[in-house]
Amino acid sequence: MQTLRQDIAYALRQMRLSPVFTLTAMLTLALGIGATTAIFSLIHTVMLKSLPVVDPSRLYRIGDGGDCCVEGSPQGNWGMFSYPFYELMKKNTPEFEELAAFQAGGSQISTRRGEADRTAKPLRGEYVSGNYFSTFGVGAFAGRTIQPADDQETAAPAAMLSYRAWQQQYGSDPKVIGSSFILDGHPFTIVGITPPGFFGDTLRSDPPDLWIPILQQPVLAGQKSFLHHFQAWLRVIGRLKPGATPDAVPARMTSLIRQWLMTGADFPADWMSGIKAGLPKQFVKVVPAGGGVGLMKEDYGDNLRILLAVCALVLLIACANIANLLLARGTARRAQTSVRLALGASRKRLIRQSLTESLVLSVFGGFAGLVIAYLGVKLLVALTFHSARFVPIDATPSLPVLAFAFLLSVFTGALFGTAPAWLATHADPAEALRGANRSTHDRSSLSQKVLVIFQATLSVVLLAGAGLLTRSIEKMQHQDFGYELDHRALISLIGPFNSYPQPKLDAMYREMQERLAHIPGVESAALALYAPLQDNWGEIVIREGHGMPNMNEEVGSSWDHVSVGYLETMGHHILRGRSITEQDTASTQNVAVVNEAFVKRFFKPGENPLGQRFGLDLPQYGTTFQIVGIVNDARYMWDNLYGAAPTRPIFFAPLAQHVKYDNAMMQSIDDGSHYIEGAVLKIHGSMEGLEPQVRRVLSEVDPNITLLNLEPMEDHIDANFDQQRAMAQMTGLFGILALLLAAVGLYGVTAYAVERRTSEIGVRMALGADRTKIVRLVLRGAFLQIIIGLAIGIPISILTGHLIAHQLYQVKIWDPLVLSGSIIALGVCALIASILPAQRAASIDPVKALRTE
Numbered sequence: 001m002q003t004l005r006q007d008i009a010y011a012l013r014q015m016r017l018s019p020v021f022t023l024t025a026m027l028t029l030a031l032g033i034g035a036t037t038a039i040f041s042l043i044h045t046v047m048l049k050s051l052p053v054v055d056p057s058r059l060y061r062i063g064d065g066g067d068c069c070v071e072g073s074p075q076g077n078w079g080m081f082s083y084p085f086y087e088l089m090k091k092n093t094p095e096f097e098e099l100a101a102f103q104a105g106g107s108q109i110s111t112r113r114g115e116a117d118r119t120a121k122p123l124r125g126e127y128v129s130g131n132y133f134s135t136f137g138v139g140a141f142a143g144r145t146i147q148p149a150d151d152q153e154t155a156a157p158a159a160m161l162s163y164r165a166w167q168q169q170y171g172s173d174p175k176v177i178g179s180s181f182i183l184d185g186h187p188f189t190i191v192g193i194t195p196p197g198f199f200g201d202t203l204r205s206d207p208p209d210l211w212i213p214i215l216q217q218p219v220l221a222g223q224k225s226f227l228h229h230f231q232a233w234l235r236v237i238g239r240l241k242p243g244a245t246p247d248a249v250p251a252r253m254t255s256l257i258r259q260w261l262m263t264g265a266d267f268p269a270d271w272m273s274g275i276k277a278g279l280p281k282q283f284v285k286v287v288p289a290g291g292g293v294g295l296m297k298e299d300y301g302d303n304l305r306i307l308l309a310v311c312a313l314v315l316l317i318a319c320a321n322i323a324n325l326l327l328a329r330g331t332a333r334r335a336q337t338s339v340r341l342a343l344g345a346s347r348k349r350l351i352r353q354s355l356t357e358s359l360v361l362s363v364f365g366g367f368a369g370l371v372i373a374y375l376g377v378k379l380l381v382a383l384t385f386h387s388a389r390f391v392p393i394d395a396t397p398s399l400p401v402l403a404f405a406f407l408l409s410v411f412t413g414a415l416f417g418t419a420p421a422w423l424a425t426h427a428d429p430a431e432a433l434r435g436a437n438r439s440t441h442d443r444s445s446l447s448q449k450v451l452v453i454f455q456a457t458l459s460v461v462l463l464a465g466a467g468l469l470t471r472s473i474e475k476m477q478h479q480d481f482g483y484e485l486d487h488r489a490l491i492s493l494i495g496p497f498n499s500y501p502q503p504k505l506d507a508m509y510r511e512m513q514e515r516l517a518h519i520p521g522v523e524s525a526a527l528a529l530y531a532p533l534q535d536n537w538g539e540i541v542i543r544e545g546h547g548m549p550n551m552n553e554e555v556g557s558s559w560d561h562v563s564v565g566y567l568e569t570m571g572h573h574i575l576r577g578r579s580i581t582e583q584d585t586a587s588t589q590n591v592a593v594v595n596e597a598f599v600k601r602f603f604k605p606g607e608n609p610l611g612q613r614f615g616l617d618l619p620q621y622g623t624t625f626q627i628v629g630i631v632n633d634a635r636y637m638w639d640n641l642y643g644a645a646p647t648r649p650i651f652f653a654p655l656a657q658h659v660k661y662d663n664a665m666m667q668s669i670d671d672g673s674h675y676i677e678g679a680v681l682k683i684h685g686s687m688e689g690l691e692p693q694v695r696r697v698l699s700e701v702d703p704n705i706t707l708l709n710l711e712p713m714e715d716h717i718d719a720n721f722d723q724q725r726a727m728a729q730m731t732g733l734f735g736i737l738a739l740l741l742a743a744v745g746l747y748g749v750t751a752y753a754v755e756r757r758t759s760e761i762g763v764r765m766a767l768g769a770d771r772t773k774i775v776r777l778v779l780r781g782a783f784l785q786i787i788i789g790l791a792i793g794i795p796i797s798i799l800t801g802h803l804i805a806h807q808l809y810q811v812k813i814w815d816p817l818v819l820s821g822s823i824i825a826l827g828v829c830a831l832i833a834s835i836l837p838a839q840r841a842a843s844i845d846p847v848k849a850l851r852t853e
Helices: 002-017 019-048 083-090 132-136 163-170 214-224 249-264 269-277 295-332 334-342 347-384 399-424 429-434 443-477 502-517 566-570 596-602 664-672 690-701 713-756 758-766 771-803 816-842 846-851
Strands: 059-062 096-103 107-112 121-128 158-161 180-183 186-193 210-213 234-240 286-288 488-494 522-528 537-543 556-562 574-577 591-595 613-616 625-631 650-654 678-683 706-712
Touching (some): 002 019, 002 347, 019 399, 083 249, 096 132, 121 163, 121 214, 121 706, 132 234, 158 163, 210 214, 249 286, 295 347, 295 443, 295 713, 347 399, 347 713, 443 713, 488 690, 488 713, 502 678, 502 690, 522 566, 537 596, 596 625, 596 650, 771 816
Parallel strands (some): 158 186, 556 650, 591 625
Antiparallel strands (some): 059 234, 059 286, 096 121, 107 121, 158 210, 180 186, 488 678, 488 706, 537 556, 537 613, 574 625
């Protein structure tokens, strides 16, 4: 311990005596360690951290996968279930002491505090079973939690408010508890406030503000309620009994789901042959759920791993730079080290002292890196979720993150300190005492050049990777979406539309569209059930006279109810036939305008779809809609947006038209599909001052309608690229950092080489070499290292492009423009880094240089 204290004191004294070296090394390490720790902090939060609940290790999710809003058809790997099947599960899972269900996705709810509050707020709600909070072991911060007694159709409507919403929306008013709130036009009593750290069952942006009992869903959903139908919309998490294991549950649930599909789901008879054929493919997994439903893990896991690898490369470059600095300083101290060896110091003792100095330096860099990590996490969250109101990710370093930063600091200290320490103690003392300048090709010089080559290699790899990702996001943002983005504004809204009879609702829509269209600066306005890139309903398409299709094939289509003028306002192109017009009313034939993908899927080549009829789900409804027009394909779904899937079929039906079904479920679907969620405006000029006018129009039409958002269409589309943009930006920043570090490393090695070769350069100049030849000599030595680095780095860059190919959109893995840009950027930085030492070498006075001998 005494020796260790001496080594630490010596290291601190050397750091104090060399402030420029110390600050440079600490800043370099802080950037590398801080960036890597920031990414690890996110990985820990998103992929490794448990929910803030009691004993999360006993939580297991029944089902897996994140597909949302399946309409009840067989899923293969089941991740969501209907309410009737959830009730069946509870009776067949004796291993669990509690089994809770909750809504997948959540929904916006128009919320007013009592009748006196005339301004509605949009809060995100989630339906949960009565045992939801007891399953997680979560109590109430104030009031009480939702109980099983609240989860009854005859119970008084109750809800629970999140702590964050209570603070931000209602100023922590204790009178909120027990007061009546108007949710989508219906009175509910707030029975309690959740604890401050609780964000629900899923780590995601904008978590729920309200939790509502599942059996109260018909109150708010009205005709859109599918509580007692076979639609799958609930996820399920259970708490194991002490000592129990979930090993037998997957097989039992798989058997149960197959049995339920055949006998208990109450599917239409026409579906059964297709369901029976796909029965062997249906299965249910049981997965640990200590971290909740891992949607963010699934969405961001790959990108976080890639960023961690990128940070590791930057850290290696930083370590190579510090190693170069220590090698240079070790060479300068070579005479001192030789004297110590000559006086009897052991090599082991000197190596230990050198390593201690490296470790002390890296620990200081680690502390500085924690500050950068804290800021880096905030930056990453801001970049990745810049469209979100709130993300429950804490940037404060936790104990695992602190431990990771400390271990990383120790590792980097050992990494960059070992080689300099070993080389310094293996020099020939006699040679060192004669003068360092006599040896121009020693091992330390070779090691420094190898490190520069290594830095150049990693730099070009990072730059090429960042370039590919940047090109990919540019192509995504500037692709042909199939509709116009310029001069379009998108309105998102919610309202208690299910509370109104259909005639009143139709009149309200006509008034709303007319008033919006007459706002100054608005050329046209149109209403829609869904806007682009929102979850669209999908149904089985039945063509007239074709009977029930094979359920094992692609037989579904998305659809949207839109007002007159929607296709024109969006900038769609009618390719054949006509658009939706004022003549398409409730008393005329139900019509539809289909896209090209619809025609390709459901009609043979050369077959004319105009005038043909089709329906949804059941053969008896195969004549419901008549096709009157064909519109161009457009990006309406997320997978279409990223090029991961072909354009999905979609048809547009008039908002003014309704279908009369004799099937209760089908009628419920049609009625619910007339509750619009937004509108689109075609405007001229800027959007300045538009939002207050839109709010005024909506409040005049109905004060219960809540404006969620008003944004340019470009911003709406742009928000869907948050993840890809953040990935490209962060990789680009790390690539630039790596490039700068490599340039600094090359400068240091070149300057050091010039200093060591002072006498040689003096001799050359004395023998007639001019300044140009000296500059060329130095630049040749510097660029030789860069060229070798490029020769190694270019093939690795191509391999890296192959590894991230799934992240790229319409970009080749060896894009020549990106690769050329990376090479030129590295070359320019190398020229700048080496020209200064070269000019200094050309300015050497031969007489003074020879006198140093």
